[in-house]
Amino acid sequence: MTTTPVLEAVDETLETQSRPPLNVIYEWLTTVDHKKIGLMYIVYALIFLVIAGFEAILMRIQLAIPNNHFVSPQVFNQLFTMHGTTMVFFMGMPILFGMGNYLVPLMIGARDMAFPRLNAFSFWISAFAGLLLYFSYIGGSGLYAAGSAPDVGWFAYAPLTSKVFSPGHSTDYWTLAVFLSGVGSIGTALNIVTTILCMRCKGMKMSRMPLLPWLYLVMSGIVFVAVSPLTAAQIMLTLDRYLGAHFFDTQAGGSAILWMHFFWIFGHPEVYVLVLPAFAFANEIIPVFSRKAMFGYPAMVAASVSIGFISLSVWAHHMFTAGLGPAGNTFFVFATMVISVPTGIKIFNWLATIWGGKIIFAVPMMFMIGFLFQFLIAGLTGIMLAAAPFNWQLSASYFVVAHFHYVLVGAIVFSLFGAFYFWYPKVTGRMMSETLGKWHFWLFLIGFHLTFDFMHVPGILGMPRRIYTYEAGRGWDTLNLIVGIGAIFQAAGTIVLVYNMIYSYFKGKEAGHDPWDAWTLEWSVPSPPPSYNFAIEPTVSSRRPLWDLKHPEDPDSDYE
């Protein structure tokens, strides 16, 4: 496609100074550039993705046959605790913050985040938190001998975490790691909100902002409200454990329900913290590969904002079996079911965007199609779980495990993979291999469905989650074997992805500014973008500034 003369003029001399390697390392360690910080988030999250994926494989091997002795009960309990904690706090949040860090300033025409040093601080404290969590494998209650990885579950229900039932330091590693990651998340959320509200380029009214920054704005708002109680709860738990407070210490009259409230006031909105960026990627990628403007932009914004608000009032659907009574239960049934309305609006708008388009099945779009179907199923099983009496049967069973992996993997990870293929050329200046991308897609898709489709069934057959083994004769055996085989396919797909990323970095086709013929501001600058992003601060007059440049005869601004 044509280049974009207005926005292109870049002073090449600033970019081409060569530096010795040590200086390069020093530069990365001390950088405050949003793009470098974004990339560091992504790389660190990918490392944790591989680690937590490996933990998942070990669990699936253990459960592939009944009465297996592959790992001990305690090791299994550590594995699911570490897998969950890692995936949520050290893979999911960082990788999405990393994408946001990289993309938000570019898409709103800003040169950096509002608080670049806070940005670096948030990254490093999150990275330290992840290292601390994994140090627990070699750290220990004694002289760094035994290892004391946490084994209380990623939800760490009281009073299992109190000193009486969890002596030693394993729970402290968990508490501190989650606390520090919370500090980093709140810092980043503050930064994203300020950046979006204060640093948009000329002409970019809120109503003209691309949907990705909109969703990151809502997501960051939820992080404030949701992560803060979690962080407070970590402090309270530490007070219990070290200063003899009794918030959650039931042996001294504390409340186990209080922890559940604190945890799920964070825990449920957290799902939306993770899924809103996935929506954001879909909002940018689906229109480009359908060659159409996003259908119903104002409705998409309204739906996102209302999801943000409603998500804060649904937490107790995780507590339908805690005996809240009929009044509490019906309220949370309603709140939970209502959230399917704005979510449905989104799915219908994506459908309408595709409708009448010219769909190009490149790898990013293939992942988005996977995302759409799987997110549809995830939403529908979510409605089943919202029906409290059905939930009394299904909660804490493998059906729930299948449901939330449909959200977290089927929707979020698929969308994220699509986003990788979409923005990789912008970040590196080279295209990722389409052939390897298709291998990745199909391996992962098959693996995903083998694992998580079949996982619903043992839940219906009464298999609770978080059990390290089970007896034969419950009808769970064959299903668990298939689930385990699926996990291996997913691992294979992920290996292809990592290989593709490294291979394409050196051997990929040159990408140019705008390989996908897209419409948002990040495609107007060179690939990779220079450290100051825009040589001249851009001015926009519609939601799709590059469309206007490419189609002066029919600019977007006429329709807004």
Next chain:
Amino acid sequence: MSLLTGTAYAQSPTNIFDPAGTPARSAFGLSMLVLSITLVIFLIVAGLLLYALIRFRHRPTDSNREPAQIYGSNQIELSWTVIPILIVVTLFLTTTRVILGTEAIPKPASALDVTIIGHQFWWEYRYPKSGVVTANELHVPISDPASPTPTYLTMSSADVSHSFWIPRLAGKMDLIPNRVNTMWIDPEATGLYLGQCAQYCGTQHAKMLLRVYAQTPQDFAAWLDQQNRPAQKDFPGNAAATEGQAVFMKDACINCHAIKGTVATGRFGPDLTHLASRDTIASGPIQNTPANLRRWVDDPNSMKPGSLMPAMHLNDHDLDVITAYLSQLH
């Protein structure tokens, strides 16, 4: 997949879609309604999506011109907001009816009361009217719709949170320390109903199994009567059992275990008054045979790693006589 799941369904004793009691049956009814509504939504939306992907794919013969740009439509947006709201309201009202029908109906006078205390990693059952205390194997009468005798379960926990779940009888309910929760079951047919703890409660969460024996009212009354008797104390002609009783009473066993009518009044472990009348030990996973009992007393962690009963380090003779004693506690 359907064939596979079909056989699994037929085999599974813990299938939620094979209800054998009122709460499980009303949840099942609601499940079928929710499943049909969501299935219809899925077929419509997925069908439209699939159609759009095939119909509107870019063909090499297409012109390079961009397709017509459509920015939105208020009427369409309104319709796919209002229709889902109507579906949600329908689902909500139905769900509420089932919630109230399960949680808010008055307890009949004929109901049996049982108190359940969750422990790491076993269940304590108390029958407050008759004073019977037992563990791990719950006996209840079946309930006839003509003269219902449901069992009301009042539950709490002595240590961490647990969850009581017999999929064929009812949904689960958590047992939470410092809190009392209630639920009820009314098995329709005699037999053994299986389940297990559904709330992660520590190392041996996986083997905190549940067994509910539903009996005819006569059988249940007989069982209750038998459980109500004090433990056997004299073992004429069985010197080993007599000696085992003495060994039991002078060792640390009595700190944790109770045997009614003796000095053993511990509450930390299961009540052993009628241990031999139970089919299993260790909360379900192990058959109650003398050989298993002996191995269990010798080193519980070799059979159930993470069990809170310590290895007793008894010599072979003491193990033999204690096993002989415990095997006599019918």
